[in-house]
Amino acid sequence: MSNDDAVKNTEDPAEGSKGPGGGGTGAAAGGAEATMRRPEAAAGAETAAGRMVVVHPDADLLARAAGTRLLLTLLDAQSVRRPVHVALTGGSIGIALLKAAAEDPLVRAVDWTGVHLWWGDERYLRTGDNDRNETQARDALIDGLPAPGPHVHPMPGPDRLPDLAGAARAYADDLAAHAGGDEPLPDMVVTILGVGPDGHVASLFPGKKSVEVEDATTVAETDSPKPPPERISLTLRAINTSRQVWLVAAGEGKAAAVGAALTGGESPEVPGAVAPAGLVRGRDRTLWLLDTAAAGGLVPE
Numbered sequence: 001m002s003n004d005d006a007v008k009n010t011e012d013p014a015e016g017s018k019g020p021g022g023g024g025t026g027a028a029a030g031g032a033e034a035t036m037r038r039p040e041a042a043a044g045a046e047t048a049a050g051r052m053v054v055v056h057p058d059a060d061l062l063a064r065a066a067g068t069r070l071l072l073t074l075l076d077a078q079s080v081r082r083p084v085h086v087a088l089t090g091g092s093i094g095i096a097l098l099k100a101a102a103e104d105p106l107v108r109a110v111d112w113t114g115v116h117l118w119w120g121d122e123r124y125l126r127t128g129d130n131d132r133n134e135t136q137a138r139d140a141l142i143d144g145l146p147a148p149g150p151h152v153h154p155m156p157g158p159d160r161l162p163d164l165a166g167a168a169r170a171y172a173d174d175l176a177a178h179a180g181g182d183e184p185l186p187d188m189v190v191t192i193l194g195v196g197p198d199g200h201v202a203s204l205f206p207g208k209k210s211v212e213v214e215d216a217t218t219v220a221e222t223d224s225p226k227p228p229p230e231r232i233s234l235t236l237r238a239i240n241t242s243r244q245v246w247l248v249a250a251g252e253g254k255a256a257a258v259g260a261a262l263t264g265g266e267s268p269e270v271p272g273a274v275a276p277a278g279l280v281r282g283r284d285r286t287l288w289l290l291d292t293a294a295a296g297g298l299v300p301e
């Protein structure tokens with residue numbers, strides 16, 4: 001990891017004036033350094049271009065900031081291209097940021113009719129099941145948007161396609177059908193990912209074969225350690241075609257996984273298996289959006 005990979009705190013600027021030693025120029029509250037360096041990576045450190053870690057004081061502010069960041073990213077993208085495509089995630093912070101976006105007045109600045117919503121993964125459950133990422137995203141944001149609203153591309157559940165592998169293939173076909181030229185999937189302006197305590201992203205879990213799939217954009221996972229066991233996921237190859245990838249994590253339970261991923265290390269829960277979160281790279285930008293607790297594994301300068 002190169003040294004220009006600074007970690008910025010987004011503490012309350014008013015607090016920031018009390019930086020290290022009080023009255024210092026640090027942008028952080030509570031005496032934390034204004035910038036923190038990530039742990040030195042193992043040999044063969046990543047080039048840092050386009051990677052940034054942004055630390056927020058708590059999970060609520062992280063969700064609010066990420067929700068506003070999503071709206072502004074869509075707004076920016078719509079000023080240069082239509083339609084715009086984004087891939088959403090499930091999980092607590094992944095849904096919290098959608099709720100925050102729905103509550104942000106900027107939600108009315110986006111032309112949702114020009115937005116296509118996809119998912120990075122989905123639990124293979126019947127349409128309408130409360131545990132589906134789609135259901136939770138509809139409750140959090142989508143169903144509250146003015147009609148006709150965005151184009152929504154849910155991953156099929158067993159009520160739509162009774163065969164998990166077939167449902168994964170059908171989603172790959174849907175992605176390809178909305179891609180430009182002979183691309184296998186649309187030009188995603190951002191793919192948002194939660195991060196598991198084991199370092200998983202989407203439904204790509206450390207040690208599973210699905211992490212290694214390179215000849216497809218989607219994969220069926222039949223043995224997820226996080227229930228339910230059957231899931232559909234974008235592959236790493238598909239995720240890494242996205243212009244931006246945001247990895248969003250909150251809570252001290254994620255600190256080990258975040259620390260491991262940022263140094264390309266092993267999953268803290270699956271010895272010998274790489275943390276898939278460490279294999280994610282946006283084409284233009286990779287953002288780690290953390291709260292202070294999840295950033296706990298980072299070492300100050």
Ligand SMILES: O=C(O)[C@H](O)[C@@H](O)[C@H](O)[C@H](O)COP(=O)(O)O
Pocket residue numbers: 089090091092093094121122123133193194195196197200201202203226
């Ligand atoms: O279907 C899912 O569960 C998610 O897509 C999954 O990848 C999630 O984002 C992470 O497990 C983090 O979830 P938490 O933020 O709830 O820990």
